[in-house]
Amino acid sequence: MPLALLALAIGAFGIGTTEFVVMGLLPQVSGDFGVSVPTAGLLVTGYALGVVAGAPLMTVLGTKMSRKRMLMLLMGLFIVGNLVSAAAPVFAVLLIGRVIASLAHGAFFGIGSVVAADLVAPQKKAGAIAMMFTGLTVANVLGVPLGTLVGQTAGWRVTFLLVAALGVLGLLGVARLVPEMPRPQGVRLRHELAVFRNVQVLLAMAMTVLGFGGVFAAITYIAPMMTGVTGYAEGSVTWLLVLFGLGMVAGNLVGGRFADRRLMPMLYTALASLAAVLALFTVTAHGRITAAVTVFLIGALGFATVPPLQKRVLDQAHGAPTLASAVNIGAFNLGNALAAWLGGLVISAGFGYTSVNWVGAALATAALVVALVSSALERGGRRSGHVVARFATDAEAASAPLSEPAPTR
Numbered sequence: 176m177p178l179a180l181l182a183l184a185i186g187a188f189g190i191g192t193t194e195f196v197v198m199g200l201l202p203q204v205s206g207d208f209g210v211s212v213p214t215a216g217l218l219v220t221g222y223a224l225g226v227v228a229g230a231p232l233m234t235v236l237g238t239k240m241s242r243k244r245m246l247m248l249l250m251g252l253f254i255v256g257n258l259v260s261a262a263a264p265v266f267a268v269l270l271i272g273r274v275i276a277s278l279a280h281g282a283f284f285g286i287g288s289v290v291a292a293d294l295v296a297p298q299k300k301a302g303a304i305a306m307m308f309t310g311l312t313v314a315n316v317l318g319v320p321l322g323t324l325v326g327q328t329a330g331w332r333v334t335f336l337l338v339a340a341l342g343v344l345g346l347l348g349v350a351r352l353v354p355e356m357p358r359p360q361g362v363r364l365r366h367e368l369a370v371f372r373n374v375q376v377l378l379a380m381a382m383t384v385l386g387f388g389g390v391f392a393a394i395t396y397i398a399p400m401m402t403g404v405t406g407y408a409e410g411s412v413t414w415l416l417v418l419f420g421l422g423m424v425a426g427n428l429v430g431g432r433f434a435d436r437r438l439m440p441m442l443y444t445a446l447a448s449l450a451a452v453l454a455l456f457t458v459t460a461h462g463r464i465t466a467a468v469t470v471f472l473i474g475a476l477g478f479a480t481v482p483p484l485q486k487r488v489l490d491q492a493h494g495a496p497t498l499a500s501a502v503n504i505g506a507f508n509l510g511n512a513l514a515a516w517l518g519g520l521v522i523s524a525g526f527g528y529t530s531v532n533w534v535g536a537a538l539a540t541a542a543l544v545v546a547l548v549s550s551a552l553e554r555g556g557r558r559s560g561h562v563v564a565r566f567a568t569d570a571e572a573a574s575a576p577l578s579e580p581a582p583t584r
Contacts (some may be wrong), residue, residue: 177294180306182345182352183287186250187310189341190280192318193257194222194311196338197273199323199398199412200331207331208266212399213519215266218273219395220519223512225274230281230505234498242286243353247346249279249286254342261335272335281508284308285501288485290356298435300489305431305482312427312478315420320413327409370492370499378549379487380506382542386446386484388510388517389453389539390477392531394419395515397470400528405466415470422474427481434483441483442546449476450539456532481507514538 197204197218205215233252237245256276263269284307291307292300318341326334370376393400401407401415426445433441452472459465485503492499518531 179294179353180291180303182348183246183291183307184310184313185348186246186283186287186345187307188314188318189250189338189345190253190283191311191314192322192341193253193276193335193338194280195315195319195394195416196322196326196334197222198395199319199416200326200334201396201398202402202409203326203331204266204269208269210266212396213523216395216515216519218270219391219515220512221270222273222277222280223508223510223515225277226280226508227505227512229278230285230501230508231498233278233282234285234501237282237286238497242290242356243349245286246283246290246349246353249283250342250346250349252276253279253283254339254346257335257339257342261332261339263332277508281504282501284311284504286497288489288500288504289497290353292489293356301434301438301482301486302431304485304489305427305434308427308431308478308481308485309424312420312423315423315474316417317420319420320417323413323416324410327413368498370496371502373491375491375549375553376488376499378545378552379484379491380503381545382442382446382480382549383484383488383503383506384510384513385538385542385545386449386480386510387477387507388514389449389535389537389542390473390514391511392514392518392535392538393453393456393473394470395511396518396522396528396531400460400531401466404460404528405463407463407466415467418467418471419474422471422476423478426475426477426479429475430479431482434486438483438487439546439550442480442487443543445476445479445483446539446543446546449473449480450536450543452476453532453536453539456535457529460529460532510538 201212201215201218204210204218205212208215233245233249237248240248253276256272256274256279258272259275260269260272263272287307288304291303295303322334322337325337397415397419398412401412402409407415430441430445452469456466456469456473459469485500488499488503489496514535517534521530521534522528
């Protein structure tokens, strides 16, 4: 394994921690600022929308510098955002700090995915991407639970200070281990933008929005759901987040392994299973053991889709992958924002915390439908290509001059 992948994973660990840790701290933030839990959920929505906007913006701004330097700049921005969050005197400033940190997220994972794929052989690209995303998943096993525990005991501001320290570690890792890779020659912004005319790229991003939205519909409100419905103590949320993180690690590694072999079947299986598990969560959330198992499965099935979705975008956007890769990271977070918003709506409407699981199941089902449509269009395109090629071959044969008959004696 190239050491550069380790450096990318370290950066991903810090980013993953700040993205997910706030979900376990929504009750504390809500109480400190005197806002409702759905309003505190805007910290998830705001971060996600910041990723959506920051992914293309920061990637375009970084086209004039090497990928390594851009990764370092992004980690610096991430550190600043978390320091602003830690010092926030009012809820609005905390939201601003979250948005500042989020601007680095999409471009870091987008550029990092391209760098990771370039470091290994073609048949190992999805595995390399999965290795980088392992930092994100391990963050949910170690960083998020510890950050939640610290936030519940020492205050959520201390959590954000520790996350900023993780950003410093990530910055040093990138500076030390990622090699200087020259900017690709001959690829201009218009080439990068042109890939968005590719229907398959857009469909892959739609799968990302809907599929990952299904995960976040349930996980955004996991703390109030588990304490208010399942009956867990507040301190138990930390261990439930550990289970979710372990599921993410397992799903990410399995998804990376099979995406290099059978990408679309892997997506079908993961999305269909995710939809079913989310629907069942409306029932299993009422039992402690069944709820814990379900949280693990949501993490595993949700993150089993990450390497194949990212690889599909890179495959379809071949020749100009950087912007498409970053925008697809934004698509993950657009799904997060959509899910957090929809979940807040159904909770505010009085349907209860478990109602968000129906929202998640519907989103995952929609992602599966898009995946099936994408495959059908791809098969149709291949058949059309074969017909055109065969027609051209037949036409060439028909127009070829007849060979001279063999002379007779």
